[in-house]
Amino acid sequence: MLRHQEEASSQNNAILQSLNDAVIVFSTDRSIILANAAAERILEKPIDELVTQSFDELLASLNIKLPGDPLGDVLANPGDHNGDQRAITIKRGPQSLSISLVPVLTERGELLGACLIGRDITREVESDRLKTEFIGTVSHELRTPMTSIKGYTQLLAMGSLGEVNPTQKEFLTTITTNAERMIAIINDLLDITKIETGSVELQPSRMHVAEVLSAVVSSNRLELSQREHELALNLSPNLPLLWGDPERLRQVVQNILTNAIKYTPRGGKIAVTAREIALADIPAAQREGLPLNRRYIAIAVQDTGVGIDPEEQDRIFERFYRTENPLKIEAGGTGLGLSLVRPLLNLMGGRIWVTSTADQGSTFTFTMPVAPAE
Structure with missing residues (x-):
């Protein structure tokens, strides 16, 4: 023995x-x-x-x-x-x-x-750093010609070099739309590079949550109409001012709303809400590192989409990750949008989490700190 x-x-x-x-x-x-x-x-x-x-x-x-x-x-x-x-x-x-x-x-x-x-993991970290630098360099080189393509195409569509017939205008509009899509992808890649190299510059200020949310919702009216979605914007009364970078917050809301629009079957419902939230109501895993003496506003985007499997709910915030679902091919995209959301919110003192049920929809909830008293 x-x-x-x-x-x-x-x-x-x-x-x-x-x-x-x-x-x-x-x-x-x-x-x-x-x-x-x-x-x-x-x-x-x-x-x-x-x-x-x-x-x-x-x-x-x-x-x-x-x-x-x-x-x-x-x-x-x-x-x-x-x-x-x-x-x-x-x-x-x-x-x-x-x-x-x-x-x-x-x-x-x-x-x-x-x-x-x-x-x-020294080799892996160095390899990732070199990859990030390469993506940043290539993205910078691509943005200039894409901006030129968009600009000159718009001039042609306006008839700057002569009258444009309906078919030509349709083709030019298609070129412009896809140029804008490419520029958006390039900008996302550049933002990823800035986040990973710690070079994101924020311009924090006091802001009204209603103004930010209303602006983003308005800019998506056409796409919502094309997909026959119904969107409701519900804000609690007398919400305090937020503290953060307005442009980056708009980017966060836009990326989450775009995800909801794409992955909700035609004719779905989307709700955007905002309310003040107690620190204790933020999930424990997300509360770590948050100051105890701050107040927070929770903004939620709820959809009636295809939902996200439990094992994928944390991975959706990874770079280039896209869930496996029937709308994946139709939705398109690079899988970069949500990967930008979490680090940008962390930089502004916010947090994000998702709850979802397969075939019933998802709710993305994120917090932002209330502006300090003047």
Whole structure:
């Protein structure tokens, strides 16, 4: 029996040491009790030294600062983290690391400690940076000729070089429409680049939510009519002023409304609402990092569209991601619109989440902070 246990332990240790990911196990008192060879290689610290340190001593020796206390959260609430390996990306000089923490439990559910899994993602981060720079450069080069195409096409349609017959005007209008579509895609790509490089410049000011929402709804009347959608705009009375960048907020609302219009079958209903919301009514996952002393307004866009599967509801905010549904081909698009929404809102102190039921529709709700008193 003892020999069998020794063999099993030896096999488990061999597997642990062969992993390419760093594995560090902490006891409930936050001290390190086990580390593998990959941890030694990635963190550039001998295993003998690692096992003499606590979690906090390890972070201090590596000059790493983490948001909050992730180990404390796992040890205090293991049930909330069992199976949840949400990664945290951290910078350590030129090195980028992705780490996640999960509880270590016995078969009876007793807490033994926590396990840190770390991966060196320096190459991936650098590759993504180069890709972002390339997209930004190409987008800049494309925007100038597309703007010229749009401008000259509009001049031709206006008859600047002679009378234009109805067929010619129809063709020129089609060219203009598609040029505008290409320019919009290019602008989205440029915005993605700015967000990822941290170069977005906001111009925050006090603003009326009614003015922003009314302007966006009005600019979409034609498309709403073409798809025979019914749109209702409902605002709570006496809403306080918002604080944020008006142009960026319009962009956020436009992208969400465009998504609702595209993915709602013809003749659907869309409702845009705004109301003041208590911090406690914001989902717990979205409240993190929000000041406790601020007031917020919640803006929601509800549709009677095809809905979003639960496993896709968080992925829709990823770049280029598009849900699998019958309207995907008809809707078109690049999957960039919603990927811009979350980071722009985060920059303005807002949050966004989605609730959805298949074949019944979706509700995108986002918050914006109320303007401070003058």
